[in-house]
Amino acid sequence: EVLVSIDWLAYKGTIKETKVEGVTVYLLGNDEFYDRDALYTTPNGDYHDNDIRFGFLSLGALEVAKALNFKPDIIHCNDWQTALAPIALRWKKHYNNDPFFNDSKIVFTIHNISYQGIYKPDLLEKFGLSHSLFNTEHLEFYGRVNLLKGGIITSDLVTTVSPTYAKEIRTREYGYGLDGVLRAVSGEGKLVGVLNGIDYDDWDPEKDKDLFYNFSSDDLDGKFRSKSKLKSVLGFEANGHKPLIGVISRLALQKGVDLVVRSLNSVLDLDVDLVILGKGDKRYEKLLTDVAADYRGNFKAIIGYDEAKARRIYAGCDMFLMPSRFEPCGLGQLISLRYGTIPIVRGTGGLLDTIIDYNENEVAGNGFVFKNFSERDMIDAIERALDVY
Numbered sequence: 001e002v003l004v005s006i007d008w009l010a011y012k013g014t015i016k017e018t019k020v021e022g023v024t025v026y027l028l029g030n031d032e033f034y035d036r037d038a039l040y041t042t043p044n045g046d047y048h049d050n051d052i053r054f055g056f057l058s059l060g061a062l063e064v065a066k067a068l069n070f071k072p073d074i075i076h077c078n079d080w081q082t083a084l085a086p087i088a089l090r091w092k093k094h095y096n097n098d099p100f101f102n103d104s105k106i107v108f109t110i111h112n113i114s115y116q117g118i119y120k121p122d123l124l125e126k127f128g129l130s131h132s133l134f135n136t137e138h139l140e141f142y143g144r145v146n147l148l149k150g151g152i153i154t155s156d157l158v159t160t161v162s163p164t165y166a167k168e169i170r171t172r173e174y175g176y177g178l179d180g181v182l183r184a185v186s187g188e189g190k191l192v193g194v195l196n197g198i199d200y201d202d203w204d205p206e207k208d209k210d211l212f213y214n215f216s217s218d219d220l221d222g223k224f225r226s227k228s229k230l231k232s233v234l235g236f237e238a239n240g241h242k243p244l245i246g247v248i249s250r251l252a253l254q255k256g257v258d259l260v261v262r263s264l265n266s267v268l269d270l271d272v273d274l275v276i277l278g279k280g281d282k283r284y285e286k287l288l289t290d291v292a293a294d295y296r297g298n299f300k301a302i303i304g305y306d307e308a309k310a311r312r313i314y315a316g317c318d319m320f321l322m323p324s325r326f327e328p329c330g331l332g333q334l335i336s337l338r339y340g341t342i343p344i345v346r347g348t349g350g351l352l353d354t355i356i357d358y359n360e361n362e363v364a365g366n367g368f369v370f371k372n373f374s375e376r377d378m379i380d381a382i383e384r385a386l387d388v389y
Helices: 050-067 084-091 147-153 163-168 179-187 221-234 257-262 264-268 282-295 307-316 332-338 349-354 375-388
Strands: 002-006 009-020 023-029 074-078 105-110 144-146 157-160 191-193 244-251 273-280 299-303 319-322 342-346 368-370
Touching: 002 050, 009 050, 023 050, 050 084, 074 084, 084 105, 084 147, 105 147, 144 147, 147 179, 157 163, 163 191, 163 349, 179 191, 221 244, 221 273, 221 307, 244 257, 244 282, 244 307, 244 332, 257 264, 257 273, 257 282, 257 375, 264 273, 264 282, 264 375, 273 282, 273 307, 282 299, 307 332, 319 332, 319 375, 332 342, 332 349, 342 349, 342 375, 368 375
Parallel strands: 074 105, 105 157, 157 191, 244 273, 244 319, 273 299, 319 342, 342 368
Antiparallel strands: 002 009, 009 023
């Protein structure tokens, strides 16, 4: 067990050990904090105690290392939820002068800069941090404390999930107020974009047990039959030649769901079927449910997330649409490529690093890209894909 002091209270965590593919993994347990229906948020908003939940995770991880006498060469932190680990090692009493971590270096990965962990200034006292840190050079951010900012400036190296996103977050348009901090970190040579990937053994249409039919690049018969079966399950007319477009997404402003809804008439006028699977913001869930009733027969909205259904959509569709406002990397386009489904993406972030427009390069092209976040540009990209189809 480990104890973590937060706001003058001691919280207890249990250490559990397991192995994942031969690698020993230690887990920090606390049912009060983590035995919940969701990780971060509910449809009605973030959990009210996320600062304590993830502060306990950050400081608890350091305590686990000490309890196991495991001196890490690298402490890899991810997003604001783990930012209090590097913050504590730099600025928190008892941690900042602890010789146990003297040789440890910290890598901090930004997966999505729009989530920053912003709290009232009393968070400093809650975690035993000096109020002198409440200034623009340290943790202050427009009158509040910004944990992501703290994680960035207290780490030895900052990475993000694609080379293009590493460039974008240094701009005002994509930096969400931290572009200046990231330009400074980049100027010191401490910002790197490392492209995400997928596990090709896990995502394998030849062996995937959730698919209606398996297939491979050498034998696509199972893909054609998967499409026919999927259309039948969705209640679409079983016309094998009519293109089927899929969207699998968190229903959030970032993902461009509103653009799809606004453009629905124009999309369906192209004589395609469209299926959307996702959950998230309640307003988008309701919006999709409402419009689906008006388009029975060639549009289906499935609210919620079911991995088996997702895999069948990846496998059964002809094209996969990702109209993101911004996209740090994106995995959907990589999975769709693996399942022989052509991505149609907005040219941003990791989508630009992974998808080459076929019309611009017929040799290396693997999808279709539209530049501007607009109905006109998205419809143009879909039309170009349909022309090739």
